[in-house]
Amino acid sequence: MRLLTRTDLADLAYGAALLGTGGGGSPWIGRLAAEAWLDQGGEIRMITPDELAPDALVVTVAMVGAPTIMTEKLFRGDEMTEALALLERLNGRPVAAILPVEVGGMNSTIPLVAAGKLGLPVVDADGMARAFPEVQMVSFGIAGVPAAPMVLVNEHGDHALLQSEDNPRVEAMARAICVALGGVVHAASYSMSGADVQAHAIPGTMSLAIALGAARRQARATGSDPFASVLAALAAGGVHGTSVVLARGRITDLDRSERDGFTLGRATITTAGHCEVVLEFRNENLLAKTGEQVLAIVPDLISVLDTETADPIPTEELRYGQRVTLLGIGAPSVFLTPRALGVVGPAGFGLELPHSPLSPLT
Amino acid sequence: MRLLTRTDLADLAYGAALLGTGGGGSPWIGRLAAEAWLDQGGEIRMITPDELAPDALVVTVAMVGAPTIMTEKLFRGDEMTEALALLERLNGRPVAAILPVEVGGMNSTIPLVAAGKLGLPVVDADGMARAFPEVQMVSFGIAGVPAAPMVLVNEHGDHALLQSEDNPRVEAMARAICVALGGVVHAASYSMSGADVQAHAIPGTMSLAIALGAARRQARATGSDPFASVLAALAAGGVHGTSVVLARGRITDLDRSERDGFTLGRATITTAGHCEVVLEFRNENLLAKTGEQVLAIVPDLISVLDTETADPIPTEELRYGQRVTLLGIGAPSVFLTPRALGVVGPAGFGLELPHSPLSPLT
Numbered sequence: 001m002r003l004l005t006r007t008d009l010a011d012l013a014y015g016a017a018l019l020g021t022g023g024g025g026s027p028w029i030g031r032l033a034a035e036a037w038l039d040q041g042g043e044i045r046m047i048t049p050d051e052l053a054p055d056a057l058v059v060t061v062a063m064v065g066a067p068t069i070m071t072e073k074l075f076r077g078d079e080m081t082e083a084l085a086l087l088e089r090l091n092g093r094p095v096a097a098i099l100p101v102e103v104g105g106m107n108s109t110i111p112l113v114a115a116g117k118l119g120l121p122v123v124d125a126d127g128m129a130r131a132f133p134e135v136q137m138v139s140f141g142i143a144g145v146p147a148a149p150m151v152l153v154n155e156h157g158d159h160a161l162l163q164s165e166d167n168p169r170v171e172a173m174a175r176a177i178c179v180a181l182g183g184v185v186h187a188a189s190y191s192m193s194g195a196d197v198q199a200h201a202i203p204g205t206m207s208l209a210i211a212l213g214a215a216r217r218q219a220r221a222t223g224s225d226p227f228a229s230v231l232a233a234l235a236a237g238g239v240h241g242t243s244v245v246l247a248r249g250r251i252t253d254l255d256r257s258e259r260d261g262f263t264l265g266r267a268t269i270t271t272a273g274h275c276e277v278v279l280e281f282r283n284e285n286l287l288a289k290t291g292e293q294v295l296a297i298v299p300d301l302i303s304v305l306d307t308e309t310a311d312p313i314p315t316e317e318l319r320y321g322q323r324v325t326l327l328g329i330g331a332p333s334v335f336l337t338p339r340a341l342g343v344v345g346p347a348g349f350g351l352e353l354p355h356s357p358l359s360p361l362t
Numbered sequence: 363m364r365l366l367t368r369t370d371l372a373d374l375a376y377g378a379a380l381l382g383t384g385g386g387g388s389p390w391i392g393r394l395a396a397e398a399w400l401d402q403g404g405e406i407r408m409i410t411p412d413e414l415a416p417d418a419l420v421v422t423v424a425m426v427g428a429p430t431i432m433t434e435k436l437f438r439g440d441e442m443t444e445a446l447a448l449l450e451r452l453n454g455r456p457v458a459a460i461l462p463v464e465v466g467g468m469n470s471t472i473p474l475v476a477a478g479k480l481g482l483p484v485v486d487a488d489g490m491a492r493a494f495p496e497v498q499m500v501s502f503g504i505a506g507v508p509a510a511p512m513v514l515v516n517e518h519g520d521h522a523l524l525q526s527e528d529n530p531r532v533e534a535m536a537r538a539i540c541v542a543l544g545g546v547v548h549a550a551s552y553s554m555s556g557a558d559v560q561a562h563a564i565p566g567t568m569s570l571a572i573a574l575g576a577a578r579r580q581a582r583a584t585g586s587d588p589f590a591s592v593l594a595a596l597a598a599g600g601v602h603g604t605s606v607v608l609a610r611g612r613i614t615d616l617d618r619s620e621r622d623g624f625t626l627g628r629a630t631i632t633t634a635g636h637c638e639v640v641l642e643f644r645n646e647n648l649l650a651k652t653g654e655q656v657l658a659i660v661p662d663l664i665s666v667l668d669t670e671t672a673d674p675i676p677t678e679e680l681r682y683g684q685r686v687t688l689l690g691i692g693a694p695s696v697f698l699t700p701r702a703l704g705v706v707g708p709a710g711f712g713l714e715l716p717h718s719p720l721s722p723l724t
Contacts, residue, residue: 158531160539164520169543173522176538181531 001051001121002207004044004112009034011213014312016108018212018230018327019205021301022315023263023283024105024131025063033113044112045121047097049203052194056096058123059087059191061114062107064135064152064174065184065261080114083151083159083188090149091191099123099197101138101190103205104131110186125201127190129208129239129332130301133283135174136167137344139334140190140200150174150189154181183261202332208237216310226310227325234329241330246288246295247277247361248307251322256315263316267304269324275361277326279304281315286349288326296358297351299336299344301329328358363413363483364569366406366474371396373575376674378470380574380592380689381567383663384677385625385645386467386493387425395475406474407483409459411565414556418458420485421449421553423476424469426497426514426536427546427623442476445513445521445550452511453553461485461559463500463552465567466493472548487563489552491570491601491694492663495645497536498529499706501696502552502562512536512551516543545623564694570599578672588672589687596691603692608650608657609639609723610669613684618677625678629666631686637723639688641666643677648711650688658720659713661698661706663691690720 004012009031016027034044052058061080084095098115101107103126115122127138135147147170153159158181162173170189178185192200215233219226227245234243249271256265262283269277277295280287285302288295296302304313307323318324335344336355342348345355366374371393378389396406414420423442446457460477463469465488477484489500497509509532515521522539526532532551540547554562577595581588589607596605611633618627624645631639639657642649647664650657658664666675669685680686697706698717708715 156526156528156531158524158526158528158535160525160535161523162520163522164518166518166520169518169520172542173520173539176542177522177535180534180538 002046004046006035006038008210009109011210011217012108012206013213014216015209015212016104017312017314018303018305019103019129019209019301020105020131020284020312020314021303022281022285022313023133024102024107026314027106027109030106030109030113034109034116037113037116042116044116046124046206047121048124049198049201052097052123052197054193054195056194057088057091057093057191058097058099058194058197059084059095059188060099060101060127061111061186061188062101063110063184064187065178078114078117079153079155079186080188081118082157083153083186084118086151086161087149087188087191095120096194097121097123099190099192099201100126100206102126102128102131103209104128107131108206108209122206123197123201124206125197125203126205127201129202129205131284132344135171135189137348138190139202140192140196141167142340142343143200145190145192145196145200147189149191150187152177152181152185152187154185202239202334204237204239208233208239211237227305230310230327240301240332242358243327243329244358244360246302246326246328246358247271248325249277249323251318251320251324254318254320256318265315267318269326271361277361279326282349283315285315287351287353288328290361294353294356294359295326295361296328297346297353297355298349299331299341299355300358301331303327303329328360330358364408366408368397368400370572371471373572373579374470374568375575376578377571377574378466379674379676380665380667381465381491381571381663382467382493382646382674382676383665384643384647384675385495386464386469388676389468389471392468392471392475396471396478399475399478404478406478408486408568409483410486411560411563414459414485414559416555416557418556419450419453419455419553420459420461420556420559421446421457421550422461422463422489423473423548423550424463425472425546426549427540440476440479441515441517441548442550443480444519445515445548446480448513448523449511449550449553457482458556459483459485461552461554461563462488462568464488464490464493465571466490470568470571484568485559485563486568487559487565488567489563491564491567493646494706497533497551499710500552501564502554502558503529504702504705505562507552507554507558507562509551511553512549514539514543514547514549516547564601564696566599566601570595570601573599589667592672602663602694604720605689605691606720606722608664608688608690608720609633610687611639613680613682613686616680616682618680627677629680631688633723639723641688644711645677647677649713649715650690652723656715656718656721657688657723658690659708659715659717660711661693661703661717662720663693665689665691690722692720
């Protein structure tokens with residue numbers, strides 16, 4: 001068991017933004033709420049999957065909706081209390097721990113506050129080792145764990161309990177409820193046993209995100225190369241495949257639109273060697289290519305960092321003229337099976353390309 | 363207690379189409395399923411509100427969605443079993459009877475099959491005495507009965523339990539789930555006590571719909587005027603205000619579109635005296651006027667009948683050249699309070715006109 005500190009929260013916010021691969025919403029709101037909780041004398045406990053009893057009830061909590069609306073809505077952290085009580089009644093036993101659904105983006109920090117206020121530990125694991133946009137895009141979902149029962153609540157206490165054996169239909173219902181309730185809802189789903197978490201969640205992702213932030217912080221303090229530090233922390237984490245700098249350059253073209261809560265578009269990055277890399281995104285960065293050569297493609301992670309500061313840049317904050325470094329991070333092996341690629345690979349995002357390994361610009 | 367016969371079902375289908383005021387979906391599918399149930403030896407029992415114990419649990423069942431999609435989907439009649447079981451658990455007592463939410467359109471006959479197969483009686487009452495498009499547009503909702511908990515199910519057994527203190531938000535969630543689940547869902551809602559039904563439902567509406575069908579059937583058999591018979595049955599029913607023929611003529615102009623599951627538009631009816639009556643509809647007929655003179659406006663009922671046969675014509679089946687008779691039927695007095703008019707009056711449909719009494723063309 002580890003007690004998270006304010007420094008951990010700041011480090012986590014950095015790592016979560018990087019693993020957000022351009023999307024997933026800002027970890028900022030959750031971080032602020034978590035800091036306020038610590039300031040009140042609250043605790044946030046993190047445990048490893050091994051610390052769970054095999055029959056312990058573990059559920060995921062997350063916010064669903066358009067990140068841009070999120071920042072305008074108040075987040076208290078106790079919105080999930082009633083939703084979790086409902087899942088406890090349905091499962092016939094108390095919730096023992098909270099599992100983050102995704103360590104990338106806002107849903108890395110949101111569960112900390114809910115867990116802290118409920119006196120529950122957070123599990124050092126998640127279902128994505130990054131951010132993905134849909135409910136079914138998690139390792140445990142791909143392994144056959146049903147997302148339902150899912151409980152959605154909004155700030156008025158309105159709630160919906162969704163039941164379906166089909167995770168994509170749960171996703172469709174959740175998205176619809178989210179829009180009907182004003183754009184953002186809190187969701188609790190994926191009731192699992194401790195044994196399920198041990199078998200199907202991706203372990204160590206929360207501590208990896210914290211380690212990424214720490215690596216960048218220490219590089220800053222010592223004046224060393226933050227990219228080298230971050231790459232070393234990724235390698236040490238052992239969660240992902242190989243990580244590499246894919247390309248470096250300046251944003252010379254940007255075509256982006258906001259539609260149905262999605263940030264869609266493409267950016268062209270021109271390198272010092274006059275090579276043009278095209279980055280395609282739909283909330284998250286999905287594809288980087290030069291000509292017909294694919295440098296990286298989902299489910300591998302593509303993170304755009306400020307070349308100066310190594311700050312992650314979300315897709316909605318890409319700007320013409322920015323100097324950026326594209327980091328490619330290999331997906332965890334659990335996402336490279338044919339079954340997984342059908343859900344979180346190119347086909348899951350409507351891309352008519354096969355998955356291919358990271359191939360940095362040479 | 364009354365056992366419904368095949369003749370009652372045919373008569374009900376006619377009355378329900380007339381009280382559908384152009385919308386509400388066709389009573390046909392529910393009628394077929396109810397007839398099949400009787401053919402198998404099943405019973406359909408109808409009781410008056412007075413026959414309910416004051417503490418009996420009564421719930422409404424209905425189909426929600428686009429009527430055009432409905433006809434393409436199979437309807438079995440037992441879709442509600444699990445949904446009702448869930449409402450029973452939430453209410454802590456068994457359902458004693460099923461209340462139709464609306465006697466106009468498809469939801470007049472749908473509950474008969476569900477009730478029959480569950481061995482429950484149907485109450486001779488509803489919340490609209492016609493068809494209205496939204497969850498909150500019922501007498502008991504206006505009186506303060508919450509629509510939630512509402513359970514929605516589809517043909518795959520997917521379901522959603524909705525909770526909100528605000529009936530329009532329940533409507534918004536239900537509509538969203540309906541679209542996410544393929545366009546049509548079965549809904550159970552408005553958990554009431556027998557005393558609630560006696561105080562806030564509109565009694566006698568199912569038997570009135572049956573009486574309307576019987577009146578037309580008998581007029582046909584005897585060669586007498588079906589319009590006179592129907593008007594007499596409406597008067598005898600005592601459910602509505604005064605009923606009159608508003609206008610007679612031929613459809614000389616028709617402007618109609620299908621959007622988001624709504625049939626929207628207007629028809630012009632030119633009378634023998636060259637007077638033009640404009641009928642505006644959004645699924646249901648909402649307004650009939652000539653120049654600036656309002657002949658009828660919601661919540662009063664406007665039914666378009668074939669002048670030859672007295673068959674009700676739904677808005678999606680209006681045709682250029684049809685000879686039609688516009689019937690105006692006064693709304694039940696419960697819908698004429700300021701509070702009710704805010705929900706089911708012109709304002710509830712975005713019409714910037716006050717409610718005014720029926721005013722037939724002279």
